[in-house]
Amino acid sequence: xxxxxxxxxxxxxxxxxxxxxxxxxxxxxxxxxxxxxxxxxxxxxxxxxxxxxxxxxxxxxxxxxxxxxxxxxxxxxxxxxxxxxxxxxxxxxxxxxxxxxxxxxxxxxxxxxxxxxxxxxxxxxxxxxxxxxxxxxxxxxxxxxxxxxxxxxxxxxxxxxxxxxxxxxxxxxxxxxxxxxxxxxxxxxxxxxxxxxxxxxxxxxxxxxxxxxxxxxxxxxxxxxxxxxxxxxxxxxxxxxxxxxxxxxxxxxxxxxxxxxxxxxxxxxxxxxxxxxxxxxxxxxxxxxxxxxxxxxxxxxxxxxxxxxxxxxxxxxxxxxxxxxxxxxxxxxxxxx
Numbered sequence: 084x085x086x087x088x089x090x091x092x093x094x095x096x097x098x099x100x101x102x103x104x105x106x107x108x109x110x111x112x113x114x115x116x117x118x119x120x121x122x123x124x125x126x127x128x129x130x131x132x133x134x135x136x137x138x139x140x141x142x143x144x145x146x147x148x149x150x151x152x153x154x155x156x157x158x159x160x161x162x163x164x165x166x167x168x169x170x171x172x173x174x175x176x177x178x179x180x181x182x183x184x185x186x187x188x189x190x191x192x193x194x195x196x197x198x199x200x201x202x203x204x205x206x207x208x209x210x211x212x213x214x215x216x217x218x219x220x221x222x223x224x225x226x227x228x229x230x231x232x233x234x235x236x237x238x239x240x241x242x243x244x245x246x247x248x249x250x251x252x253x254x255x256x257x258x259x260x261x262x263x264x265x266x267x268x269x270x271x272x273x274x275x276x277x278x279x280x281x282x283x284x285x286x287x288x289x290x291x292x293x294x295x296x297x298x299x300x301x302x303x304x305x306x307x308x309x310x311x312x313x314x315x316x317x318x319x320x321x322x323x324x325x326x327x328x329x330x331x332x333x334x335x336x337x338x339x340x341x342x343x344x345x346x347x348x349x350x351x352x353x354x355x356x357x358x359x360x361x362x363x364x365x366x367x368x369x370x371x372x373x374x375x376x377x378x379x380x381x382x383x384x385x386x387x388x389x390x391x392x393x394x395x396x397x398x399x400x401x402x403x404x405x406x407x408x409x410x411x412x413x414x415x416x417x418x419x420x
Contacts, residue, residue: 192218231256259308262320275328275357285311338363
């Protein structure tokens with residue numbers, strides 16, 4: 084009995100422009116799990132399925148379209164657009180632009196001066212991590228988690244109840260909040276004894292001590308834009324409702340306002356230490372912050388949430404995050420393939 088043998092040939096092709104937007108269930112790219120770009124400026128357009136694109140070198144343009152996609156800019160000044168679905172976008176090296184669409188998104192700028200923004204569904208939960216560099220982070224109208232990382236960053240959460248995060252050594256951040264009713268700031272590794280607050284015009288400035296020396300300047304700290312009303316000096320809708328230090332103690336806008344007014348009325352310094360502001364009303368409960376962080380991160384990319392202990396304020400974003408866990412002093416997204 085004779086048996087016909089068929090020869091299978093394999094060929095390698097190089098593409099700089101791939102569009103899978105119009106693929107149907109019968110038009111599949113078989114055996115393609117990941118597409119990796121070239122050293123040129125590549126253009127990838129995904130399908131309605133789950134796409135994984137790596138731009139590699141070059142200034143790439145990558146769009147996931149529908150599906151729960153993972154897009155990697157790698158090296159170069161890249162533009163990544165998630166589209167519909169729960170997407171994960173990683174800028175890598177270079178000055179990148181990351182745009183999350185409808186769905187719960189995780190955006191990580193990596194190194195470079197990046198711009199991260201979320202468009203689409205106002206109810207989505209998103210995680211925006213700037214990484215190193217002078218970044219701009221723009222959240223949605225939903226509950227977002229914004230971590231600028233190292234560098235002098237701009238963070239704008241939107242109208243939802245957002246959580247901002249700041250660590251020692253991050254540089255000077257500007258928080259321009261759009262008026263959610265329950266926004267929070269986590270000073271993840273900072274004690275209130277090491278910060279001071281001061282009003283400058285309509286802004287509230289938080290200064291961070293360098294070592295044991297508190298310098299009233301703008302090198303390290305946070306500017307809260309338009310914290311105060313222009314005419315009355317009252318607290319505006321751009322405030323952060325709760326500021327947590329590393330031990331879970333909380334300063335509120337009302338306690339800060341009272342402490343600053345006391346300093347001014349008694350001809351004392353124009354600033355007030357965070358520890359002193361606690362005397363004008365505070366809380367000591369980190370659990371609400373933990374619960375909200377875990378909900379946001381578990382929604383953004385369907386991360387698994389693993390509770391280890393009930394007190395935490397430090398969040399670390401790293402790698403291709405799929406696992407999320409928190410302990411007493413750390414909240415970590417661990418890497419996976």
